[in-house]
Amino acid sequence: MEAAAHRTATHCPYCALQCGQWISPSGEVDARAVYVKEDSPSGVGGMCQKGWTSSALLTHPHRLTSPLVRPSRGAGFVETDWGSALSRVATKLAALRAEHGPDSVAVFGAGGLTNEKAYLLGKFARVALGTSQIDYNGRFCMSSAAAAGNRAFGVDRGMPFPVTDLDDAELVVLAGANVAETMPPLMAHLAAARLVVIDPRRTPTADRAIASGGLHLAPRPGTDLALALGMLHAAVVDGHVDPSYVDDRTTGFDDVWRVVSQWWPERAERVCGVAATDMRTVVRWLAGTRRRYVLTARGVEQHAHGVDTVTAWINLSLALGLPGRPGSGFGTITGQGNGQGGREHGQKSDQLPGYRHITDPAARAHVASVWGVPEPSIPGPGRSAVELLDALGRPGGPKALLVFGSNVLVSAPDAQAVAERLDALDLLVVADVLPGETASRADVLLPVAQWAEEEGTMTNLEGRVLRRRRAVAPPPGVRTDLEVISGLAAALGAPGEFPSDPRTVFDELRRASSGGIADYTGVSYARLDAGEALHWPCPAEGHPGTPRLFTDRFAHPDGRARMVPVDHVGPDEDVDADYPLRLTTGRVLVHYQSGAQTRRVTELAATAPEVFVEVHPDTAARHGLADGDLADVTSRRGTTTARVRCVPSLRPDTVFLPFHFGGPGAANNVTNPALDPVSRMPEFKVAAVKLEAAAPAAADRTRTTTSLPAHP
Amino acid sequence: MSRHVVVIGNGMVGARFAEEVRRRDPDGARVSLTVLGAESHPAYNRVLLSTVLAGGLRPGMVALPAADGVEVHLGVAVTGIDRAARVVHADDGSTHHYDELVLATGCRAWLPPVDGLGADGVPASGVSVFRDLDDCERILATAVPGARVAVVGGGLLGVEAARGLTGRGVAVTLVHPRTHLMEGLLDPEAGDVLAGALREIGIDVRCGVGAKAWDPATGLDCDDGSRIAADAVVVATGVRANTVLAADAGLAVDRGIRVDDRLATDDGRVHAIGDCAQHPGAAPGLVQSGWEQAAVLADLLTGTDPAARYRGTRPVTRLKAQGIDLAAVGDVDAGDEQLRISDPYRGRYGVLSLRADRVTGAVLIGLPDAAATITGLYDSGAPAPSDRLALLLGRALPGEAAPVTDPGRLPGTAIVCRCNTVTKNALVAAWRAGATDVDALARRTRATTGCGSCRDAVCGIRDWLGRADPTAVDLWQADAV
Structure with a gap:
């Protein structure tokens, strides 16, 4: 060193x-x-x-270092200069806009973008393009937890307490979270606690729960809501509800109980497959422990009823008096690097910076004044991610799409349908570091800088703003995303300012967020660089930030949390004779998201080189499959070809695919694009599938799924 | 023009039917609803009464959600049905015209012909049946700590009542005329295990003993000549479907009102659901059947799914008694493969029967996670795992072998640090290359640098390597890397 x-x-x-x-x-x-x-x-x-x-x-040979364009669809990419690339994009966008209106151009962002990029991208869409059609991949990640948090607490900050508060926890319930693989160093903060892990699979996190003297509960995929209802019923009947907390700090208990009263644990057991006695045990532990937390993650959130499922876990936490009490709490574990900040500053179809709602007149007026544009020029809410992708190239839908930091061809549900929509576009522009599956279909590919080459801020899972700093110079020919957005705005002759300097953008973000829910006014590069730990809201320069929310009140006008009645409905798509198995999807330790980065790292690819499907040995044998065979996992939408991995601890009615791989090995070839009515989250976590030996021609297919285009 | 549907009965199934209709037809465009309930209470959850008895819930907490846009008449008993005129007459003098009629009249507790217990279905002083909320409140009035109560009837409800009262500090004697408890669902051995569990918590269980006479002054005389000193009697000797209205209206009635897969009686405009109905695929007394019937009938009467049919409900019975986990599933005599385990001294018993790899029936006591899994297999009809014994034992199965902690015996390919995929082989190679303390091993292999939970294991490997003589390490090398 x-x-x-x-x-x-x-x-x-x-x-x-x-x-x-x-x-x-x-x-x-x-x-x-x-x-x-x-x-x-x-x-x-x-x-x-x-x-x-x-x-x-940083030095990967596949790194994009020059803008690439395709003269026509089907033709190969050719290198070009930045001026020509941006001018080609701007000319086409202007023409589409003139002919079809501003909503003919769409923007797709990412939860991995810095706060500055998320902010400027949202502004670029609304001001430079005038389009309502912007959303981002956080819709696939945090939208259900966010909607449930807003509904219950009046604010959505994943963890409303510092991560280090967990160090002293005696009991932590992880609902649909596989932290030991998805966020391994967080396990260090759970080392002292007894863990309860709720997951259809016996994950490494579940192993830790058992080793800690806790429990692993393995519900059928798609039934977490029934489990939470049964547990709240047990809490009431066994006398574990905290009545003074419920009276003083919440509303809605009676309405919730009217639904929950019908979910006695034995009935919930029949739906979710978790023993009623285990429900009672966990509730007794939660109630009998002073320092206890309930944390949810994608396992309970990525459902067509994800918001209600999170709500059920919040209701349980409120009934037991966890949120806002020192040493206790409810939280959700944000996934993407800037999943928290990325959902606060305006790249979401219904939001403006500061976690403001785009239909709120006061919010619009404030943001318009910061942007220096007339309020009516800011468009209204646009389509959510899946709906946006589904509208591409259709009559009335967008004809051009600009993608920043996302690999939708791998990360969105029903990948085949997404591919068709991308191909129906007049123009697909992708700004990325390395050429992923989505980039390979672009008309214009813009090479951008990555984390160690740029300045900015990220907001972590506890709502704390962190500084990303430039350690090395980007390769020649590469620009930052901010420079790209700024350059495009200039080429379009956009009104307003589109600075490319991160600090300048952040200072504007601070003004735009001022008075909003996620208020960053007092967060400055100077304070962060001086070593301060600042959690939003931080509404003024001298304000210390807010590491712990809800200690005195919740963010609703009356200060009380809302308990909202929710009922179990079940997965959008049930198993039947043709598709008798439940598929659930998830992650492995060495890969991140669509794998566009991690599949390129030799050491990581060596550990998990190709997609696999976890199957119970009995289920495998019944299908004539053995460990190491290639199998087709097929739903009503498509097929994923994957290598069989027999896992005796898996439920026999369930198979599992990691979603980090593309092509024939993409789990999202089979997932269900059914959406949550509130959050518009797709149902990644459960689909009805069948299992078959792969066709012989598929024998050499999976290897190709691991490789990404070296140069598209 | 919406169809007018009259529902007779505002119990769990009648009220659920109204809720299901409104879920499909929220503004009443297709169906207008009138519900006539004989009880004066708004609809409540009868299944929770044993929980009320046990003290888990106050009586006010068992109300069911009320559907909006439903005309509900409480305390109104129907006196007759005129099928020709399509009119229902009630005891308050009102009449209600219907396009479709739904009978959800439920069942009533049966009072056996025992001296002093009561007459014409009306319990005598000190006697309660255990059917509705009023019964429950009457029992609770006598269930003070130290009181003595005799429970007559060792079926599901009698056992739940006995368990609940015991939890309130009541001295309970449970008399049951048959040879063993819950004989309709349990084999004799299971019944004995259950009786043992109840005795363990202080209930005086007497099987093969029938009630002969009750006198509030002296107690309950039994047919074996014994006398139980009791302050009150709770009778739980079974139920009878309420079919009088249907029979008087000339509908086909057997032990219940006969219905087909559309829940229609022999009059196509009259339907019956829940405990009052008799469908060949529905086991009596389970709310699950009634709720599924309510959903099917709502599909049909709202036109949501004209093809909806009720094909029966797989019978699963779960006892709700604190500290006793009992599940009875399907029919244990229907299989051609049967396993049985019995551990009566610890209150555990399991019998599992299968046919062609599918669960046909099971009785499971004290095996809660097996009960959850086996019920799921029975419901879904999915093939059972090939390791039947593991299935039957669930978590009671002795755990997997303890993880190998002796570094010398750990396989070389075992992953020691999961966060960084570091194997024992990698640590040994690093040690041999000179990384002989934990920090150096961490620097070279990244072990311990994720969540840190493997630090002890890495220390163990370092110590083992330090102790091992060079020959031993060389020997190990033979099967390594």
């Missing part, structure tokens, strides 16, 4: 834990402590294998 003085302090490029990194001028990575307790300011930094190997991305 080179002299410490030359190292740059930044954060890992991947998940929302944003582990601290030191990066040397030559790109060497080391761990740096970030999650240190207020009262004992020492701590150790950790990183999982993804973070430790991230430097391989």
Whole structure:
């Protein structure tokens, strides 16, 4: 390691834990402590294998270093200069806009973008393009938890308390969370606690729960809501509800009970497959422990009834008096690197910066004044992610799409349908670091800088704003996303300012967020660089930030949390004779999201080189399959070809696919695009499938699924 | 013009039917609804009465959700049905015209012909049946700590009542005339295990003993000559479907009102659901059947799904008694493969029967996670796992072998640090390359640098490597990397 003085302090490029990194001028990575307790300011930094190997991305041979264009569909890419590329894009966008109106151009962002990019992208869509058609992949990630949090608490901050509060927890219930694989260093903060893990699979996190003296509950995929209802019923009947908390701090208990009263644990058991006695045990533990937390993640959220499912877990937490009580709480574990900040600053179809609603007249007026545009010029809400993708190239739908930091061809449900929609566009523009599956179909491909090459801020899973810093220079020919947005705005002759300097953009974001729910007014680069830990809301320069929300009141006008009655409905698509198995999807430790980065890191790819399908050995045998065979997993929408991995601890009625792979191995070839009515979250976590031996021609297919275009 | 549907009965199934109709037809465009309930209480959840008895819920907490846009008449008993005129007459003098009529009249507790217990179905002083909310409140009035109560009838409800009262500090004697408890669902051995579990919590269980006479002054005399000193009697000796209205209206009635897969009686405009109905595929007394019937009938009468049919409900009975986990599923005599385990001293018993790999029936006591899994297999009709014993034992199965902690015996390919996919082989290779302390091993392999939970294991491997003589390490090398 080179002299410490030359190292740059930044954060890992991947998940929302944003582990601290030191990066040397030559790109060497080391761990740096970030999650240190207020009262004992020492701590150790950790990183999982993804973070430790991230430097391989800096010098990767597949790196895009020049704008690429395709003269026509079907033709190969040719290198071009930035001026020509941007002018080609701007000319086409202007023409489409003139002919078909501003909503003929759409924008797709990402939860991995910095706050500055998310903010400027939202502004670019509304001001430079005048389009309502902007959404982002956070819709696939946090939208259900966000909607449930807003509904119950009046605010959505994934963890309304610092991560280090978990260090002292005695009991943590992880509902639909596989932290040991998706966010491994977070496990260090759960080391002292007894864990209860709720997951259809016996994951490494579930193993830790059992080792900690806790429990692993394995509900049938798509029945987490019934489980939570049964547990709340048990809490009431067994006398574990905290009546003074419910009376003083919540509303709605009686309405909730009228539904929950019909879900006695034995009835819930019949739906979800978790023993009634286990429901009672976990509730008794939760009630009998002083420092206890309930944390949810994608497992309960990525459903066509995801908002209601999260709500059911919130109701249980409220009935037991967890949220806002020191040493206890409810939280959701944000996934993407800037999944929290990315949902606050205006790249979501229905939002303006500061977590403001785009239909709120006061919010529109405030943001219009910051942007220097007339309020009526700001469009209304647009389509949500899946609906936006589904509208591409259709009559009345967008004809051009600009994609920043997302690989929708792998990460969106029903991949075949997405591919058809992308191909129906007049213009697809992708700004990316490395050419992923989506980039390979672009008309214009813009090479952009990555985490260690740029400045900015990220907001982590606990709502704390972190500084991303430039440690190394980007390769020649590469621009930052901000420079790309700024350049496009200039080429379009857009009104208003589109600065490319991150600090300038952030200062504008602070003004735009002022008075909003996620108020960043008091967060400055200077304060962050001085080492302050600032959690939003931070409404003024001297304000210390808000590490813990809800200690006195919830964010509704009356200060009370809302208990909202929700009922079990079940998956959108049930199993039947033709599709008798339930598919659930998830992640593996060494890959991140669509795998566009991690599949390119040799060490990671060596650990998990290809897609696999987990199957119970009995189920495999019944289908004539053995460990290592290739199988087709088929739903009503498509097929994923994957190598069979027999897992005796898996439910025999369930199979599992990780979703990090593309092509024939993409789990999203089979997933169900049914949407939650509130959050518009697709049902990634359960679909009806059948299992068959793969056709012989597929034998050499899976290998190709691991590889990405070296150069599209 | 919407069809007018009159529902007789505002119990769990009648009220659920109204809710299901409104879920499909929220503004009443297709169906207008009138519900006539004989009880004066708004609809409530009868299944929870044993929980009320046990003290888990106050009586006010068992109300069912009320559907909007439904005309509900409480405390109104129907006196007759005029099928020709399509009119229902009620005891308050009102008449209600119907296009479609739904009978959800439920059932009533049966009072056996025992001296002193009551006459014409009306319990005598100190005697309660256990059917409705008023019964429940009457029982609770006597169930003070130290009171002595005799429960007559060792079926599901009698056992739940006995367990609930015991929890309130009541001294309970449970008399049951048959050879073993819950004989309709349990084999003798299971019944004995259940009786043992009840005795364990202080209930005086007497099987093969019938009630002969009740006198509030002396107690309950039994047919074996014994006398139980009791302050009150709770009678739980079974139920009878309420079919009088239907029979008087000339509808086909057997032990219940006969219905087809459309829940229609022999008059196509008259339907019956819940405990009052008799469908060949529905086991009596389970609310699940009534709720499924309510959903099917709502599909039909709102026109949501004209093809909807009720094909029966797979019978699953779960006892609701604190500390006793009992499930009875399907028919244990219907299989051609049967397993049985019995651990009466610890209150555990299981019998599982299968045919062609599918669960046909099971009785499981004290095996809660097996009960959850087996019920699921029975409901779904999915093939059972090939390891039947593991299925039957569930978590009671001795756990997997303890993880190998001796570093010397750990396989070389075992992953020691999951966060960074570091194997024992990698640690040994690093040690041999000179990384002989934990920090150096961490620097070279990244083990311990994720969540840190493997630190002890890495220390163990370092110590083992330090202790091992070079020959041993070389030997290990033979099967490594």
